[in-house]
Amino acid sequence: MKEIILWLFGLEEEALSDPTTVAGIIASFVVIAACLAVFITLIVKGRYKINRFGNKVWQRTKLITQGTWFILTNSFMVGWFKGTIYQGKLKYMCVPGMNCYSCPGAWGACPIGAMQAIFDEFDATKSWYDPETHTLVQPPLYWVAFYIIGFIMIVGALCGRFICGLLCPFGWVQDLLYKIPVKKLKLPRDERRINASKHPGAVRFFLGLDRALRYFKYAFLVIMVIFLPLIVSANPWFCKYVCPSGMLIGGIPLMSMNESLAAQAASLTLLKMSILVSLLVISVFLYRPFCRYICPLGALYSLFNPISLYKYGIDDSKCNRCKGCHACANACPMGIDPVKTPNNPECIRCGTCNATCPQKAIHSGFKFKTADGSAIRTRKNKNN
Amino acid sequence: MKTESKFLRYGIPVIVLLIGAGFMIYGATDGEAFAVLKKAVAICMECIGLG
Ligand code: SF4
Numbered sequence A: 001m002k003e004i005i006l007w008l009f010g011l012e013e014e015a016l017s018d019p020t021t022v023a024g025i026i027a028s029f030v031v032i033a034a035c036l037a038v039f040i041t042l043i044v045k046g047r048y049k050i051n052r053f054g055n056k057v058w059q060r061t062k063l064i065t066q067g068t069w070f071i072l073t074n075s076f077m078v079g080w081f082k083g084t085i086y087q088g089k090l091k092y093m094c095v096p097g098m099n100c101y102s103c104p105g106a107w108g109a110c111p112i113g114a115m116q117a118i119f120d121e122f123d124a125t126k127s128w129y130d131p132e133t134h135t136l137v138q139p140p141l142y143w144v145a146f147y148i149i150g151f152i153m154i155v156g157a158l159c160g161r162f163i164c165g166l167l168c169p170f171g172w173v174q175d176l177l178y179k180i181p182v183k184k185l186k187l188p189r190d191e192r193r194i195n196a197s198k199h200p201g202a203v204r205f206f207l208g209l210d211r212a213l214r215y216f217k218y219a220f221l222v223i224m225v226i227f228l229p230l231i232v233s234a235n236p237w238f239c240k241y242v243c244p245s246g247m248l249i250g251g252i253p254l255m256s257m258n259e260s261l262a263a264q265a266a267s268l269t270l271l272k273m274s275i276l277v278s279l280l281v282i283s284v285f286l287y288r289p290f291c292r293y294i295c296p297l298g299a300l301y302s303l304f305n306p307i308s309l310y311k312y313g314i315d316d317s318k319c320n321r322c323k324g325c326h327a328c329a330n331a332c333p334m335g336i337d338p339v340k341t342p343n344n345p346e347c348i349r350c351g352t353c354n355a356t357c358p359q360k361a362i363h364s365g366f367k368f369k370t371a372d373g374s375a376i377r378t379r380k381n382k383n384n
Numbered sequence B: 001m002k003t004e005s006k007f008l009r010y011g012i013p014v015i016v017l018l019i020g021a022g023f024m025i026y027g028a029t030d031g032e033a034f035a036v037l038k039k040a041v042a043i044c045m046e047c048i049g050l051g
């Protein structure tokens, strides 16, 4: 038993003579048990039947789920107590969300950090010295990160951006900030249907900007996560110059608990802090700015939304769109019209439309049928 | 009403899933998983804004 615990926690036998470490181990088990109890309670109470209790209850369920998942996947309490990180074998595996592996409590690796770590490996046997530039040229060892691409394909094929809606810590933080009751920057529903003559120029400008900026996340993926680490220099470029999640759940707790780390803060720290703070402030007014415009992991998962096993679907026989209902499109925080594109790449599977629909016409899951047994529409409908 | 064929609805994701599993196994045996572990068990100075 002792060996299993030591292996699981990535600790040596001597570590058990330290009372803080022992307290951390016990606390980890307590926290994990509490998190599992929360999930079981929500399942037993039927809270995951999204449209059963209405949107208010669903939003609460969603936030509790996101928070509990964050706590569960970051419940290595030894790290939180001692200002260190987990060093055991579970870190061979990735967690599905944007969860920095330098968070003191993290049990798993972040897929985006892990992908860059693979690209940063170099082939020492093929390294050579370039006398012209006086640099050591180190060709990458791996040109394709099969291990991480495979992981993302599995998660994506199972559930697409469901991870964004319910199982990502940084998504949760942005959701919490958006709860702050101030006037929101809400763009009119379904940008493609906007009638130019009915909307003032400023609205059209912001809609166009929003639409264009959404492609930036693919650029961040290609440039900062793939191209720069592979071609320019062996550095985790996205982690180093952009990622606010690393700063929030890794940098801030580690530096506040560890004086020697805090003493090393420099201009890079300031840059990353500024990015983090700006994104957090914008999140109060605009729903999930990081997920919309920057996140390379969301960009990857978005590619799987149209083909994943877990899908959204519309029961057109119940939907009141023909009577002018737009309750779902108006409620969607990502500005999507689910009746038109139920599996839009931008959809984070947050369930809001599903919980809002007065007709219970929106379905989500692996398999669904209408009341008369026919299949539910999962594809686009241009006529709506 | 447009509905997906069984192949599109279930066949494609299952194929993607299997290819993904194959990629993961290949990457793990090729040393990629170890590269991930090596990076993840040390505090990543770049991630926390010190690197
Ligand atoms: S887009 Fe990125 S940060 Fe946002 S929820 Fe998805 S994985 Fe997390």
Ligand code: SF4
Binding pocket: A314, A318, A319, A320, A321, A325, A326, A327, A328, A329, A339, A356, A357, A358, A359, A360, A361, A362
């Ligand atoms: S809220 Fe329901 S009924 Fe109304 S348009 Fe959307 S899916 Fe149709």
Ligand code: SF4
Binding pocket: A331, A332, A333, A334, A335, A336, A337, A338, A346, A347, A348, A349, A350, A351, A352, A353, A354
């Ligand atoms: S379409 Fe529905 S599930 Fe998707 S983001 Fe909008 S409200 Fe959430």
